[in-house]
Each structure stands twice: as structure tokens, then as C-alpha cells.
Amino acid sequence: MRIKLTVVLRTFIAAITVFLIMFIVQGTGIIMVGSAAKMDTFHLQQNGEPLYLKVVFERIYLDGEVSEEVVNESVSSLKEFWAKYDQWQLVDVNETKVTFRKNVDDISPLLKANGFFGVTHEGVLSIFNGKPERSRIIQSFFQIDIKKLESKKQEELIHGIPIKTKDHYVEVLETFKPYSTNDLQGN
Known part of the structure; x- marks a missing residue:
């Protein structure tokens, strides 16, 4: 009985909260924009002028690298603005800035330009920014029984295996996975 009462009370409080938010939003001139995945608020410009926003695009690549691009944009139609970025996940929004995020099914430009698979002195398969013997580690995967x-294969890892494509990235990981002594996945 007590559990049912708690569930009913929580449902009632949630419904009242939604009603109050809708009432406040309607009374303040704030327009709710977007689908359920990207519900947030914008104030309308009273004089019909376009809304000027800083738009931030975060791209997260397979190798864990995150890139950020910032664009200043003039928005005259919120509907067109949301439609333009419907393939992006809304992360944050306020009156002057909108942040979108997208998971990219590819390796980062950094890896394509200067990424090398190699092993640390401890035998951990890692990706380096440049040749392994003199570069910083970008990401570590698992320990290998060298x-x-x-x-x-030992020589290749010591000197570094360049990474140019997503397929090669996956292929190298799969090649060395059977030699793993543990799963230290991540960085």
C-alpha cells in the first residue's frame, strides 16, 4: 500500500511540474522548439531582427578524439535552424550559444595525419601522436604479451604502424587482440 501511494504521489508531482512549466513558458513569451530530444527555450526577438548565435559543433571520433568547431550564425527562422542540424545531438542551448554533438564513425583527422600504433615500455598497445619512441600517447588499449x-610484428610495433584509415585502425586492433594479457580498454 505504501509503495502504491509513493508511486501515485510521484506521478502527481511530475504532472503538476509539467503543467507549471507549460504555464510559465506560455506567460513569458518563450517558445519551445524542437522534438523531445532537443526541447529547450529561446526568446523571440521582439523587433523581427534575426537571432545571432554562436554554434559549437563537437565531433567525437572512434579513437576518442574530440574536435570542436565554432561558427557564428544569423538565425531568422528557428524551424529552419533546427531542421538544418537535425542530424546533430543538442547538448546545450542558451540565448547566445547552441552546442551540438555528433559521434563520427571514423578515426580523427589527427590520427590520419600523424597517428601510429606502438607499444609502451610496459608492453601496452597504444596510439601515439607521431613515432612511438619520441611521441606522446593519445590512447591506450591493452597489454600485449610481446x-x-x-x-x-614486434619490430612493426616498436617502430610504429601508421594509421591512415578506419579499416586499418580496426584491423590492427583485431590483429593484436589475441595477444592481449588483459583488457585495459580505454585511455
């Missing part, structure tokens, strides 16, 4: 590798 003794089980054929000498050619």
Missing part, C-alpha cells in the same frame, strides 16, 4: 609475437 614474447608471443613473431619478430616482424
Whole structure:
């Protein structure tokens, strides 16, 4: 009985909260924009002038790299604005700035330009920004039992295996996964 009363009370409070938000929004001249995934508020310009926004685009790549692009945009139609970015996930919005995010099914431009697979002194398969012997680690994956590798594979890892495509990235990870001594996934 007590559990049912708690559920009913929480449902009632949620319904009242939604009603109050709708009432406040309607009374303040704020327009609710977008689908359920991107509900947020904007104030309408009273004089018909376009709305000037800073639009931030965050791209998250397979290798964990995040890039950010900032664009200043003049918005005359909120409906067109939301339609233009409907493939992006809304992360944050206020009166002057909108932040969108997208997961990109590819490796980052940084990896394509200067990424190398290699191993640390501890034998952890890692991606380096440049050749492994003198560069910083971008991402670490798992420890490898180097003794089980054929000498050619050992040499490749020591000198660095360049990463140019997503397919090659996946292929190298799959090649060395059987030599893993544990799963330290992530960085």
C-alpha cells in the first residue's frame, strides 16, 4: 500500500511540474522548439531582427578524439535552424550559444595525419601522436604479451604502424587482440 501511494504521489508531482512549466513558458513569451530530444527555450526577438548565435559543433571520433568547431550564425527562422542540424545531438542551448554533438564513425583527422600504433615500455598497445619512441600517447588499449609475437610484428610495433584509415585502425586492433594479457580498454 505504501509503495502504491509513493508511486501515485510521484506521478502527481511530475504532472503538476509539467503543467507549471507549460504555464510559465506560455506567460513569458518563450517558445519551445524542437522534438523531445532537443526541447529547450529561446526568446523571440521582439523587433523581427534575426537571432545571432554562436554554434559549437563537437565531433567525437572512434579513437576518442574530440574536435570542436565554432561558427557564428544569423538565425531568422528557428524551424529552419533546427531542421538544418537535425542530424546533430543538442547538448546545450542558451540565448547566445547552441552546442551540438555528433559521434563520427571514423578515426580523427589527427590520427590520419600523424597517428601510429606502438607499444609502451610496459608492453601496452597504444596510439601515439607521431613515432612511438619520441611521441606522446593519445590512447591506450591493452597489454600485449610481446614474447608471443613473431619478430616482424614486434619490430612493426616498436617502430610504429601508421594509421591512415578506419579499416586499418580496426584491423590492427583485431590483429593484436589475441595477444592481449588483459583488457585495459580505454585511455
